[in-house]
Amino acid sequence: MFATHACPPAVAGLAAAACVFRAGGDFYSRMSESTEDRSEIDARLLQRMARGDRAAFSDLYDRFSRPLYSAALRILGDARETEDIVHDVFLAIWEKSAAFSAERGTAFAWAVTLTRNRAIDRLRLRKRRGELLGASVPADLGYDETAGTTDALVFKEKAQLVRSALAALPAEQKQAVELAFFGGLTQEQIAENLQQPLGTVKARIRRGLLKLRDALRLHHD
């Protein structure tokens, strides 16, 4: 499913990883922390999980649960369903940990894909798209400031960078990209929702995502 990707060299062991702030993912980790550290830590945790190490599972949960929960809640808009989804996703990660390969993508991207797919499946099942997508993305994308852990602070920083990159997009591209990620719609449904031709919507998604990639890459560089 994922494209092949050069695996970053392992430059940090678990001892070093303990000193590194905790967050999940590849792209956001480039922004203030080496990709190698992030990817290596996540991959090693999954390897330990594959051997039945529940402490590693606990660590991975601490790293990923907040962004996965937030994304699922943004898609579903329902806390109870979100809890079920996140619970099921982490169980799936545990069960499939042996099958994970860093060459096919980062652990965080894998976890996000699992979460998003399940949330969208649930959303489609509910057939409540109109209700949930009627409103545009909330103007206040503020982070949960009450969370004072290291993970929370790291994610606050990462989230602000992603939001800044998103906010820098032209409005129509931002809207198309957000609908594509959070909406759980097909191409045609996005076009219908935006009342634009399908070709226009595809172009907006392409331009928006490429700009997002470039913005995050620029920050990293």
Next chain:
Amino acid sequence: MIDERTEELASLYAFDLLEGAELAAFEAGLAQDAGLRALAHELRESASALSLAAPAVTPPDWLKSRLFVSLAEKSHPTNRRVTSLAPLAWFPWAVAACLALTSAWLAQLYFSQKSESLAQHEQAALAQMEIQSMQNQIEGEHILASRQLADLQAQIKANGDLSHLEIAKLVSLLGHSPQARAIAVWDQATQQGVLTVENLPALAADQDYQLWVIDPKYPDPVSGGVFTVDAQTGTARVAFHPGQLIATAAKFAVSCERKGGRPKPEGPIVLLSE
């Protein structure tokens, strides 16, 4: 060189928006083009980063506990790493041996399970028969209990009907007929009664026996009517209904009176309740 059309497909692929033939064609292209794979990977990572754009919410603390409870119910994940093996000369024989062993094991498993299945089937049939037998027994006991209950209810009803009746035994005051006796049954509610007489001597044609109800409320006994007895058996069964309201039927008496009876006793008392 990746053109705009391919970038567009890669972007849609990053959001899982490709379907059907379009998806299949793109994935076929991925398998052949390292540059496309790199682009798809970057865009997938960028799309994943969008998850951080969602308003951040802390999951409830108990979610982790719930997760570990669920985890405790599951076994450890299977390590599915594939170890690469160098080709060996004996590999085909090993495969054949494995197949043979597997076949034998499967055959044994099949017969074992079949035997076990038959045994379970028989046990299930026996259990079913036992259940049916118990159901029949329960049904029989239910019918019997229903009948007993109906009988008890009828008995209770009858007892209830009789409970308010007053029964008095009248004994003979006749020296020549000491075996004469009578039973008076009195229903206070309906002010009616029945008198059953035995062994009372028949009277002359100008005489009648007269029944009296003695109620302290009245200075004189209240007449319950006149009657005669069968000349052969000395028996009589008389339903009576006093002409006055009886408050308390303290005693019953039978006297010998002139034909047609008298307003109050004038003749000798032949029977008197105890």
